[in-house]
Amino acid sequence: MDAxxxxxxxxxAEQAVDAAxxxxxxxxxxxxxxxxxxxxxxxxxxxxxxxxxRTTDMRLALASGKGGVGKTCVAVNLARxxxxxxLRPVLADCDVEEPNAHLFFGPAELNRARDHFVxxxxxxxxxxxxxxxxxxxxxxxxxxxxAMAGEIMPFPELxxxxxxxxxxxPVGAVGSSSRHIGHTAELESEGVRLxxxxxxxxxxxAPPLIREVKARALEAADEDGLLLYDCPPxxxxxxxxxxxxxxxxxxxxxxxxxGVHDLGLAxxxxxxxxxxxxxxxxxxxxGDPERVRRFCRERGLPLxxxxxxxxxAAEVCADGRLLAREIPDFSExxxxxxxxxxxxxxxxx
Numbered sequence: 001m002d003a004x005x006x007x008x009x010x011x012x013a014e015q016a017v018d019a020a021x022x023x024x025x026x027x028x029x030x031x032x033x034x035x036x037x038x039x040x041x042x043x044x045x046x047x048x049x050x051x052x053x054r055t056t057d058m059r060l061a062l063a064s065g066k067g068g069v070g071k072t073c074v075a076v077n078l079a080r081x082x083x084x085x086x087l088r089p090v091l092a093d094c095d096v097e098e099p100n101a102h103l104f105f106g107p108a109e110l111n112r113a114r115d116h117f118v119x120x121x122x123x124x125x126x127x128x129x130x131x132x133x134x135x136x137x138x139x140x141x142x143x144x145x146x147a148m149a150g151e152i153m154p155f156p157e158l159x160x161x162x163x164x165x166x167x168x169x170p171v172g173a174v175g176s177s178s179r180h181i182g183h184t185a186e187l188e189s190e191g192v193r194l195x196x197x198x199x200x201x202x203x204x205x206a207p208p209l210i211r212e213v214k215a216r217a218l219e220a221a222d223e224d225g226l227l228l229y230d231c232p233p234x235x236x237x238x239x240x241x242x243x244x245x246x247x248x249x250x251x252x253x254x255x256x257x258x259g260v261h262d263l264g265l266a267x268x269x270x271x272x273x274x275x276x277x278x279x280x281x282x283x284x285x286x287g288d289p290e291r292v293r294r295f296c297r298e299r300g301l302p303l304x305x306x307x308x309x310x311x312x313a314a315e316v317c318a319d320g321r322l323l324a325r326e327i328p329d330f331s332e333x334x335x336x337x338x339x340x341x342x343x344x345x346x347x348x349x
Contacts, residue, residue, distance in 0.1 A: 058345060059227040061246035061275075064253065065262030067233035070282040071252040073317055074307070074337075075230040076104040076192075077324040078250075081331075081338045083191030088225040092217035094242035095232040096197040096209045102187060103320040105194055110185035116197075116212045117178040118161035121145065121154045128152055128173035136165035136174055157204055182209045184216050193220045206232070207241040214245070234262075235269040243269075248345045249277035250304070255287035260295050267299055276348035278302040280337060283309035304340040307333055 062075045072095070079091045093101040102110050121136070121144075130150045137145045137152060144158035145165060156179045166174040182199040197213040199206060214229065221227055231242035243249065249270055253263040263279070270277045281292040284306035296303040307330070316326045323330035 063231040065266035108189040206238040
């Protein structure tokens with residue numbers, strides 16, 4: 001499929017890009033993109049803005065308070081548009097319980113799978129003092145060890161692998177084993193590198209594998225690349241772990257009563273974590289878009305884009321194709337969103 005004209009850096013824009021880079025190095029270089037800029041100037045402005053934001057990697061998280069609002073759809077399309085601009089994005093699919101970003105990257109397939117483990121205690125009952133001691137049981141805040149019938153019994157599924165039980169044991173009875181938590185894999189397609197993780201069936205804790213996904217994404221990123229975290233929805237431990245280390249958060253919302261309520265929870269989480277953020281309203285015409293606009297005004301959040309709901313968009317997403325590739329109107333909207341995100345990150349840096 002041919003790449004659209006919008007979002008790319010035209011060959012005749014190279015001089016403009018270089019000029020913008022030089023301008024960005026000047027004291028007092030302007031931050032606002034000209035409203036009447038053409039495609040070449042827009043591309044030049046974005047590259048210049050990118051160079052001002054960070055000379056090493058920068059990290060953009062896409063999150064939502066509510067599931068099913070189209071966060072992953074926004075993430076993969078934004079990654080594609082940023083790749084068209086030469087920003088070498090690495091997208092980390094941190095939703096390890098239900099990873100689906102790779103479905104938008106066909107025909108490329110996930111490969112180079114890597115298994116991951118966490119350490120868990122193994123008790124030597126020949127050495128252990130049992131009920132006479134219980135130091136490991138008392139120290140474990142996650143209740144992963146239990147004293148029963150005179151012996152210490154570990155529950156590996158509850159263990160966070162901190163190793164404190166081994167430290168507090170006075171007789172060295174706590175050894176180490178491991179528990180398989182899942183695997184990570186990656187693919188590369190049209191300038192986007194995707195790192196995805198999938199939890200082992202029965203595994204209860206997502207954060208250890210999310211940290212592995214983010215670490216592998218960092219390995220895959222170029223020195224001055226762009227990292228995107230597609231976070232799981234909500235505000236629990238998986239979402240907090242995914243947001244850790246982000247420089248800026250783009251919250252995806254929908255204009256329904258539930259959507260705006262859960263957007264408020266997500267914004268409260270960002271305030272607690274002291275992270276800057278902005279909002280994009282997806283399926284803006286399926287509810288009352290004024291709800292999201294009013295919320296953003298009241299909470300002082302930038303509303304960077306409103307994406308419409310159309311039957312064609314639903315069809316494209318259901319087929320695992322990209323809106324920014326298939327529908328010209330969405331190509332333009334994601335192009336503008338990418339510019340707005342870069343500008344916001346520049347302001348937050």
